[in-house]
Amino acid sequence: MRNVILYMSMSVDGFVDSDRKHAGTAIPEDAELKQWKLDRISKAGAHLMGRVTYQQMSSHWPKSDDPYAAPMNDIPKVVFSKTLSDTEATWPDTHVARGDLATEIAAIKAEPGSDVIVWGGGRFAGALAAGDLIDEYRLLIQPLVLGQGRALFDQLPDSRRLNLVEALSFPSGIVVQIYQPRHN
Amino acid sequence: MGKVVAQAIMSLDGYVAKHDNTIGRLFDWLQNGEVEIPTPAGDFAVHLTPSSSQHWRSSVSSIGALICGRTLFDVAEGWHDPHTLDVPVVVVTHRVPTDWVDAHPKAPCKLAADDLLVGNVSVCNSARSGHRSGVPSDALTFDKLKSTPVR
Numbered sequence: 001m002r003n004v005i006l007y008m009s010m011s012v013d014g015f016v017d018s019d020r021k022h023a024g025t026a027i028p029e030d031a032e033l034k035q036w037k038l039d040r041i042s043k044a045g046a047h048l049m050g051r052v053t054y055q056q057m058s059s060h061w062p063k064s065d066d067p068y069a070a071p072m073n074d075i076p077k078v079v080f081s082k083t084l085s086d087t088e089a090t091w092p093d094t095h096v097a098r099g100d101l102a103t104e105i106a107a108i109k110a111e112p113g114s115d116v117i118v119w120g121g122g123r124f125a126g127a128l129a130a131g132d133l134i135d136e137y138r139l140l141i142q143p144l145v146l147g148q149g150r151a152l153f154d155q156l157p158d159s160r161r162l163n164l165v166e167a168l169s170f171p172s173g174i175v176v177q178i179y180q181p182r183h184n
Numbered sequence: 185m186g187k188v189v190a191q192a193i194m195s196l197d198g199y200v201a202k203h204d205n206t207i208g209r210l211f212d213w214l215q216n217g218e219v220e221i222p223t224p225a226g227d228f229a230v231h232l233t234p235s236s237s238q239h240w241r242s243s244v245s246s247i248g249a250l251i252c253g254r255t256l257f258d259v260a261e262g263w264h265d266p267h268t269l270d271v272p273v274v275v276v277t278h279r280v281p282t283d284w285v286d287a288h289p290k291a292p293c294k295l296a297a298d299d300l301l302v303g304n305v306s307v308c309n310s311a312r313s314g315h316r317s318g319v320p321s322d323a324l325t326f327d328k329l330k331s332t333p334v335r
Binding site for chain 2: 151162
């Protein structure tokens with residue numbers, strides 16, 4: 001059974017998107033962090049995302065020569081959408097998942113292959129978190145407070161205990177905090 | 185000159201208390217390890233993991249005074265006078281808790297009438313430590329507070 005791993009930039013106060021400034025783009029990523037991410041992204045079994053993120057990424061990565069482009073373009077994508085048609089899913093190697101979230105994730109986990117990465121956006125990742133469908137959270141905590149915005153965990157029905165796997169700090173001031181849900 | 189440090193025990197998603205000011209599991213880490221450390225005031229002991237105990241020792245030893253708002257003061261019931269960390273506590277409030285002061289006659293508390301940041305101030309010195317024998321009400325300013333000697 002392969003794991004579902006969420007990569008998400010988050011402000012110190014728990015927001016993943018905001019009108020004020022997007023957490024992911026406010027702080028430039030340092031070379032060390034980029035390499036850390038590339039080493040892991042390149043081994044992913046699939047990229048999972050919601051429709052909006054899919055449409056942003058599918059219009060960006062095929063034209064990009066950034067080192068991130070190859071693992072994004074070459075690894076299969078799964079886009080979760082009830083409205084996106086197959087003909088609109090133009091990024092090569094895309095599967096549109098239209099079913100119930102938990103059922104679709106269970107099917108993906110049961111397939112052979114490497115662990116899969118969830119990229120968001122915030123609402124999609126929040127729904128997965130609320131459904132306890134994420135096996136590992138790799139949160140890139142930005143040295144930034146937003147004060148308000150879209151919270152990753154505000155759809156949770158109750159508080160949840162996590163186990164800290166690792167905390168890594170990078171020269172940019174970004175701290176990668178890796179957690180797994182504690183089930184007991 | 186001391187530094188003003190904002191310290192909070194916070195959940196991963198940025199919360200420091202529930203809406204009703206209870207703390208849920210946020211303080212569990214103070215009692216889930218094997219290293220026993222009595223609090224500076226001696227009112228109880230914390231039980232921390234080894235890494236948490238290092239953080240605790242360096243953090244506690246660096247604190248010269250605590251500044252809090254009236255809500256925390258009320259929720260903590262004034263820490264029943266000496267604060268657990270055995271340092272002076274400055275409560276920034278428009279409503280000086282005179283009932284509490286009256287109910288704690290042994291606490292060498294002074295009420296400062298001048299404005300500190302937003303309103304009246306009550307200064308409660310720990311009865312046990314005697315680090316500070318009271319701050320004259322006419323001399324208490326934010327800079328004065330920052331100059332409080334760190335033990």
